[in-house]
Amino acid sequence: MKIALLGFGTVGSGLPALIADNQEKLAALLDETISISKVLVRSEEKAAQLRQAGHPWDFVTSIEAILNDDTISIVVELMGRIEPAKTYISQALAAGKSVVTANKDLLALHGAELQKLAQKNKVALYYEAAVAGGIPILRTLANSFxxxxxxxxxxxxxxxxxxxxxxxxxxxxxxxxxxxxxxxxxxxxxxxxxxxxxxxxxxxxxxxxxxxxxxxxxxxxxxxxxxxxxxxxxxxxxxxxxxxxxxxxxxxxxxxxxxxxxxxxxxxxxxxxxxxxxxxxxxxxxxxxxxxxxxxxAGAGQNPTATSVLADIVRIVKRFKEQTLGKSFNEYKRATRLAESSEVLNKYYFSVETPDSTGQFLRLVQLFTAVNVSFEQVLQQKGDGQRAVVGIICHKISQTQLASLETKLAKEDDFNLLNYFKVVEEN
Amino acid sequence: MKIALLGFGTVGSGLPALIADNQEKLAALLDETISISKVLVRSEEKAAQLRQAGHPWDFVTSIEAILNDDTISIVVELMGRIEPAKTYISQALAAGKSVVTANKDLLALHGAELQKLAQKNKVALYYEAAVAGGIPILRTLANSFxxxxxxxxxxxxxxxxxxxxxxxxxxxxxxxxxxxxxxxxxxxxxxxxxxxxxxxxxxxxxxxxxxxxxxxxxxxxxxxxxxxxxxxxxxxxxxxxxxxxxxxxxxxxxxxxxxxxxxxxxxxxxxxxxxxxxxxxxxxxxxxxxxxxxxxxAGAGQNPTATSVLADIVRIVKRFKEQTLGKSFNEYKRATRLAESSEVLNKYYFSVETPDSTGQFLRLVQLFTAVNVSFEQVLQQKGDGQRAVVGIICHKISQTQLASLETKLAKEDDFNLLNYFKVVEEN
The missing domain is CATH 3.30.360.10 (Dihydrodipicolinate Reductase; domain 2)
Incomplete structure (x- = not known):
């Protein structure tokens, strides 16, 4: 099974060693060898450098050399950014090649379109490494959940x-x-x-x-x-x-x-x-x-990311043999519905700066109470005598209440809302 | 896709509700409905009780009623223990039915034999729920690793x-x-x-x-x-x-x-x-x-275990449609080689009881040193004046050294090795 790499940075250059290290296991699992044939780099100079450094692969500078090579079944995109990655991936899918990528920006913006193209051409588009490189979370969600x-x-x-x-x-x-x-x-x-x-x-x-x-x-x-x-x-x-x-x-x-x-x-x-x-x-x-x-x-890094990329390659080789390549990476699809602000409830932590004088704390409590926000934990740290910082954790409130509280505090000259952060509850 | 359950205990009785709760998602993923048809229970009385309690399934007391039913494709074994589970699973596999089980004892002892039988009959034998019910660890190891x-x-x-x-x-x-x-x-x-x-x-x-x-x-x-x-x-x-x-x-x-x-x-x-x-x-x-x-x-519990069982069922339905049912759950197989004791190195914690008198600590150190075991951390707690308990964490030693140290300490009348536990190092 021949693979082409688009890009030869950290992850790409780590892939060959990983394939070599796992040769025995891969051969046992796949009854087939996986080998990198062509590698796309951005210039002839870069290609010459890499050849001189002793890398044995066929370094090319035009995507056509890969698209027109019928011996290549899988294209691994590791260039990053939107273009030319998007065009190259689209062309590879259209040419009947399966694609593995770790390009989260591209997938988050154009994933649906690329997935459709993969389906249409009955090839695979996998991207386990795009989220948390060393955690197989996407495949786990797709299969075990x-x-x-x-x-x-x-x-x-x-x-x-x-x-x-x-x-x-x-x-x-x-x-x-x-x-x-x-x-x-x-x-x-x-x-x-x-x-x-x-x-x-x-x-x-x-x-x-x-x-x-x-x-x-x-x-x-x-x-x-x-x-x-x-x-x-x-x-x-x-x-x-x-x-x-x-x-x-x-x-x-x-x-x-x-x-x-x-x-x-x-x-x-x-x-x-x-x-x-x-x-x-x-x-x-x-x-x-x-x-x-x-x-x-691991969230990133050469080895964890390359391992996730290789797991996708293994899956594609298996699917190829089973003739089930056209299966979507994720088959769970519902119409998107965004939550109403009033329905999203959380506890929050507020850090409020206020003049360190009598009655201020009472006024702060009154402000919160006015928008129906009640305190769960309060911690006033010893101030400098002039300004005090009060840390407050409130009971659950909606996004709507949070917005009104923010507006209300902004109107008050002697209260300065320094920060507010969501608070997750104990399980 | 019709399913038969062998046993209707905690997990079995949780499965129907889980299928109902996930109906929308399952229908979207599978384009097919999963339904329980027959349930094997141990006696006619039990069957009558369950029918009277309003359970709509066909409760049967003989395995033949399931084996001979060609509409049933998947048998879920939830009886536990070795027999009759082993015989029933073997019969189901031989009858061309795929099997899901959470029976770890059976699999640990006879898994290889059952797996061979599944392969021979080109059906699936899955058991994600057998290890850590609510963690999809087996499938993750098989796929992502x-x-x-x-x-x-x-x-x-x-x-x-x-x-x-x-x-x-x-x-x-x-x-x-x-x-x-x-x-x-x-x-x-x-x-x-x-x-x-x-x-x-x-x-x-x-x-x-x-x-x-x-x-x-x-x-x-x-x-x-x-x-x-x-x-x-x-x-x-x-x-x-x-x-x-x-x-x-x-x-x-x-x-x-x-x-x-x-x-x-x-x-x-x-x-x-x-x-x-x-x-x-x-x-x-x-x-x-x-x-x-x-x-x-979660390690166990009705819902986590039933969810893992259902994930196996979903996988089988997918494989059935893709006509790849005969694939083994785990395809990674090497000849078993057990490590030499001298090669397995760990730190250990020892808790040694000794008379609380002068020179005892020195003798203890000498004893450890004699078998080449050096201290990393030592903590002697305040004793009762008569006996002292010394907690020792040593540098890495082999299983062989551990055994000699144990023998050596056993020979000493005034040292009592209360406990020794392995110590895992910081990452």
Whole structure:
């Protein structure tokens, strides 16, 4: 079974070694050898360099060399970004080749269109590595949850931000120090926006929505809030009240439909997701059948991502032999219905700054009570004599109530809403 | 697609409701309805009772009524024990029916034979629910780890003992109180031997070995040590040194082969398995591709187990339509090689009782040093003036060294080896 690679970066260059390492097992499972034949790179210079470095594959610079090669059955796209990846994948599918990709941005934006093209040409389009590289969550949702109904999904699906938050929570690092270290270690890019603002997690959440809830939501329909506003005061309050702050992607289904958002979240220290540290990822599910379950592993990295890509390749080779290639990766599809704001209920943590003077606390309680928001836990830290910061965890409120509270507080000169984060309850 | 149930206990009686709850999703995925037709029960009285209770299925008391019914394609065995389950499953497979079962004892002892029979008759034999009911670990190993090589597996795969150990660690309960409460809550049977001695975990570990390492080991080849010997002193030392005690099933592969055992184990408090509490289960894997990963969920219970059974049924219906029914659940098979004792290296915790007198500690150190075992952490608790208990964690030693140390200590009148437990290292 011959494979072509589009791109030869970290993951692509890790694939050959992984195939070699697993040769014995692959041969036993497949009764067939998998081999890389052509590799598309962006220039002749690059191709010459790679040949000179001793790489044995046929490096090409035009996609046609791959599209017109009938010996190639599987194309693995590892270039990233939207174009030319989208065009190349479309052409490969149209040429009757199955495609494996880890391109979450492309899939979140154009997955449905590409999936249709795959179906039409009776070939496979698999992308396990697109969400949490080292966790086989998409295939698990497609297969093992076929008999179950997921009601809520919580995911730590961005390793960079989780690394930073782990350092901030456990070692008291500032956001700035955590970011600089993440950049130094190569976890964060020089422009860290996608990771720290939750945008990367939004794309992954869009893909998870298809597999877990059968509903297509576009990234623009997913609310997101990042981690740069998290203050050391928030970290201290979380620690004192028995919580851990994580950047969590959540999808929940209520009777009117699904609600999805990525936001800093207070998790009880005993919650299974709270022990997911550093760059590790995890997806936690509540479902009517299984109850609670969690899938934990590496979020990215050469080996984990290449392993997921290779698992997709193995599946395609098997399907090829069984002549069932045309099966969609995800067969669970429902009409998308978005939840009414009034139906999405959560506890929230609020951090409010106020002048440290008599009567202010009473006024704050009155403000919250006016929009029917009641306190569950309150912690006022010792202030500097001038300003005090009050940490409040309220009982469950709707998105609608949350919005009115925000508006109400914004109108008050002497209350400054520094932050509000969702609070996940104990199981 | 018509199904027959053998047995109508907790799981069997939960299945119809689960099928009903998931009707919409199942119809979308399968384009076919799944329905239970006949149910085998042990007596006419039982059948009459169930009919009178309003259950609409055709209750029968002889297996022939199911074997000879050509409309039935899938037989779900939920009776447990070896016989008559083994005979009925064999007959069903021979009659060209696919079988789903959760019978771990039967599979651990006779799985290979039954699997061969399924292959010969080109039907499926699936048993996801046999290991950790609510964790889709077998299918994940078969599919997503097809491209990876597992080097070590650690599993908390017995909910009863994990519930007891959680209470002993977190609330200081004695073993006796923990057992009585587990029995009261229905987690432990009146004879708790299988759960507390690690025997139940041994059977599950035997099945995991097939999927994770491609090797068949019989339960009798798996060492097991139970939790009844754990003392409050061990719990206190573990807590003080930053460990959690869990009953862990481990399979590790070294160059000479695999080594499997179930034993009380010291896990670093920060290890992902350490946060698996109460009756929950988890399987933690080290693999060359994915690195570390963990799969967490309910270990048993009506809904989780029935959901796994239903996932197997869904897979069979799909395979039936694709005409690929004859595929084995697990296609990874290697010749079994058991590890040499000298190659299996672990840290150990020892708890040694000794007279509280001058020079005893020195002698203890000399004894350990004589067999080349060096200390990593030592904690001597304040004794009663007469006897002292010393907790020792040593550097890595082989199974061979462990055995000589045990022999050596047994010969010494004034040292009493109270307990020794494996210690898992930080990742």
């Amino acid at each position: 076929a008999s179950d109904k997921v009601t809520r999904l919580l995911g730590i699906i961005n390793g960079t931000s989780n690394f930073m938050l782990t350092k901030m929570m456990e070692e008291g690092w500032t956001y700035k120090k955590a970011l600089e270290t993440a950049q130094l270690l190569g976890y964060a890019e020089s422009d860290p926006t996608n990771d720290v603002e939750g945008i990367d997690a939004v794309y992954k959440l869009a893909l998870l929505s298809e597999f877990a809830f059968g509903m297509t939501i576009s990234p623009s329909q997913i609310k997101h809030q990042g981690i740069p506003t998290i203050q050391q005061a928030d970290v201290e309050i979380a620690n004192q009240l028995g919580y851990v702050i994580k950047l969590v992607g959540e999808i929940v289904e209520v009777s009117s439909g699904i609600f999805a958002e990525v936001s800093p979240t207070f998790l009880p220290a005993s919650h299974p997701l709270a022990s997911v540290k550093g760059v590790m990822n995890a997806v936690y599910l509540d479902s009517i059948g299984m109850g609670a379950s969690m899938f934990y592993g | 097809a491209s990876d090589k597992v080097t070590r597996l650690l599993g908390i795969i017995n909910g009863t003992s994990n519930f007891m150990l959680t209470k002993m660690m977190e609330e200081g309960w004695t073993y006796k109180k923990a057992l009585e409460t587990a029995q009261l809550l229905g987690y432990a049977e009146s004879d708790p031997t299988n759960d507390v001695e690690g025997i139940d975990a041994v059977y599950k570990l035997a099945l995991l070995s097939e999927f994770a390492f491609g090797m068949t080991i019989s339960p009798s080849q798996i060492k097991h040590q139970g939790i009844p010997t754990i003392q409050q002193a061990d719990v206190e030392i573990a807590n003080q040194l930053g460990y959690v005690i869990k009953l862990v099933g481990e399979i590790v592969e070294v160059s000479s082969g695999i080594f499997a055992e179930v034993s009380p184990t010291f896990l670093p408090a920060s290890h992902p398995l350490a946060s698996v509490k109460g009756v929950m289960n988890a399987v933690y894997l080290d693999s060359i591709g994915m690195g570390a990963s963990m799969f967490y969920g």
